[in-house]
Amino acid sequence: MNIEEKLWNYIDGGCPADERQAIKSMIASDEAVRLKYQELLALNAEFAAIEPDEPPMAFTYNVMEAIRAEQAQKPLKAAINKRIILGIALFFAITITALLVYTFANIHVAPANINSTLPFSLKLPQAQNLLTRPVVNAFVFFDVVAALFFFDAWLRRKKKAGSLQ
């Protein structure tokens, strides 16, 4: 470590007590060191007096506007509550399961050697009564909305992945 580095350490207050004492006595006894110390001290004061630059007047406003704009883009995504999505998924899962159960229940497998009569009486609900036109329309409508939603989400993901590359 040269004398200049030691002096900067001394000025910054970053040296241990014994070293500090040694430098102090060097400054007091050596004229060249004292002059160097004064020079660095003046430079230090000058560096400390540097004025930070002033950003444009509208800077804060621009930052807050950019944040507001960014947040305004979010609500559409954020407004879609995950519980709603889960609810829709659950609805479809139950509907599909019910349909599958109903379909399998109506399949008549009656080979000649199997006794098709059940040991108990089973009464299935008349599903034709449930599958009315409005129900089917609603089912198709949900399907279309869900398909559009997932297609949109897929496109967004694809676009985001593309912009990151």
Add this chain to the structure above:
Amino acid sequence: MQSKLSDLELIQETLGGNQAAYTELVKRHQRFVFTLALRFAKSREDAEEIAQDCFIKAFRSLGSFQGQSKFSTWLYSIVYTTSMTFLRKKRLDTDSIDDENTFVQVESQTSAFDVNNAENKSRSFYLNQAIGQLLPDDAAIITLFYKGEQSLEEIGQAMSMEANTVKVKLFRARQRLKEKLERNLKQEAKELI
């Protein structure tokens, strides 16, 4: 009223949904963030863009701020990484211009500017000019140390370096700044004669 709140209190307010608190934080730190960005970007327009980007990034990640360091240290680490990314991007854009050439160019431009404005010059003008001629890292360390109220450890945190490395870099940066300042003043004296 709000200006009396500490940075941490303002952060809590912001996280609670009070955007005015964040406006206060921006106002409090914008001058220094802009100055730091200017050490890398060299043009006010680019520095403004970087500084704005930093505050937006900070807002987005405010929830992840642990409060283990000063908010300013955390914010300056964002400024540093954003500025470095900017420089890398700029280097790619400009393709073949290397740093030395760029700084020689900046230097000669400012020298030409000097001749026309000799009467307005002061010692602080030369100092700012000399800082502008330093490498971005050196200029940033000088700025963080003298104006950012950051310790060597905090500067190390912000710039992802060891405190000892910062200490050595600060020493070298001060030497270079001194040399550039002396050279600029000598050049000015010659021009006046």
